[in-house]
Amino acid sequence: MAASHNIPSEHDLELLSAYIDNELPDHERVALEQRLAHEDVLRIALDNLRHTAALVRGLPRLKAPRNFTLDPAVYSRKPSWWQRLLTFENALQLSGALGAAASILLIALAVLWGGQADSDKDQTAASKIALEQAALPTATAQPESMQNWAATSTSLPTGTPLPSATIALSDAAMAGAVTAEKLHSETPAPTTTLPLTASPTVAIEYEADVSAVEEAPAGQGVVMVPGQPLTATPPPLPSPAMMTDTLGPDAGAVEEAEAAFNEAAPAPDALEVEDEEYAEEAAAESEFMGDAEAAAPEAVGIYAEATRPPATVTTGALSQPTIALTAVVQAGAIPEPTGARDTDETADEQAGEAGPEPMAEAGEAVPEEGAEMPAEAPPPTAVTALEPVPATQPQAARPPGEQTGSGLVSEARESAQEEEQDRNRWWLTGIGLVLLGVSSALYFAGRRKARRL
């Protein structure tokens, strides 16, 4: 069709051109080959195109008249720091270096941690030894503090909550003043009710002996010297047996009175510590109690019983010692507790509501529910019956190195903590070593690749 005038059409030339370059699809190629077999014009045109293309392809490649290289002084461009940093080789080296530094830091931390733990362990052991060694002077000093407390509890039944604090802090005796401060901070704000330091039994005993106390000669009972702290000799730590002996046949009445007191008095939930001095004293007493526990368990039991918080009700029977205390406070011997008078008044009111009638005067007997105790009963049977705890008992009763239950628990806890610390330290060291190896491999791989370039 195209070669009708011996001139192939443009479409035929395009087919022939593509046929020369083998760029025709198969079906077009087959069709063109069939036409080429029958059409001479197409065949001649194909030959001419082939010769033309061959002539052009025969042109030689020229040589560049000059080099077209670029001048480094003109075209050199320094890549920015992040471009250099982000190259694969540099990234490998950088990550390796950072990993190695991190691993070294980990290992150093593990070593320092271990050293610190060992140091703490040594310090703990040293402090334990020091505490055990210090137990001797503490026990030796016990009678004095005990005497002080006994004198206070004997002569100040309504205004000295120290022994109760001692009981409350007995479990935390090892903690010392810190625990006492904590207890002080956790203690409710001072109220008008101050705990009574003596049990009802003791209070009744006081009631019975109030006149005797006031009339007691020096050395037998309470000694009230203006300008000086109250003293009592000997330290009155009553045992149940002693109390029973003291009260004699009136023990049943005393129990009834105690029950009445417990019903009438609101049980104080917490000890109210006036100030930090109280807390420190309480801590000292707690320490003393810890030491004394092994030495004189019976005495300590009595001590705890005598300072039991529910016995803080102030009744009319105790008003006389309160008066005595007031006199002492006014004389400047003992700082008056905050709200002491209010406490007495409040307690009196409370007792008046539900408890026995308060006594108007010192020396009067207990109300009718209780057993009558003669106002002029022989003095201080109870006081004289209370023997001070021998000073040498704690030392003899608890040999050095022996520990209480709380000490064993804390020691087990410490050992568990040490084991956990050791485990963590070894884990840290292992991770650091593995990281160090991987980081080193990365670093050297990056360096090798950079050198190859």
Add this chain to the structure above:
Amino acid sequence: MDEHDLIRAAKRGDVESFNSLVLLYQDLAFTVAYRIMSESDAAADATQEAFISAFRKLHQFRGERFKSWLMRIVTNACYDELRRRQRRPASSLEALHEVTVQPNSPLCDPPENPEHATQRSELNTAIQDCIRALPDDQRVIEVLADVEGYAYQEIVEITGIPLGTVKSRLSRARGRLRDCLQAVRELLPIEYRLMDK
């Protein structure tokens, strides 16, 4: 270093590595430029511009064939120069003394005698003149297809022209060349002398 390493180093700004690439491809680039421009100095300028442009745009190279990428830049540089000349037509004095660039002597056939060498030189000049007579769009396709031997798809990549357009332009360029060479048939070797239509 192989070509990929050179390209990577040149991307980081290493001019020396890029110069290695230049030395590798400068003859090809100049040949294409000369076949398109038909002037030695213009081809050299276009080639130089093409290499500078390639160095500046090297960060755009995404890993395709570097030769095709470079030829595209050379072709565009030639296009730019041709358009500039069309806007400001001028004839340089050097063009009057323009001597056809002869191929490098080692490329020539050593046993060729001077008569044959002269005939070949005249033939090459005739072919180059015919190529120069082609329109710009057909000339570029003709050079890329027949002088450099690129496949159609590569020409599409270099020029960015559709495949059908490449085919049609190439066929027309070959037809024009055939007619042009018919006029200098006495210069052609006997085996290449074209038959009459």
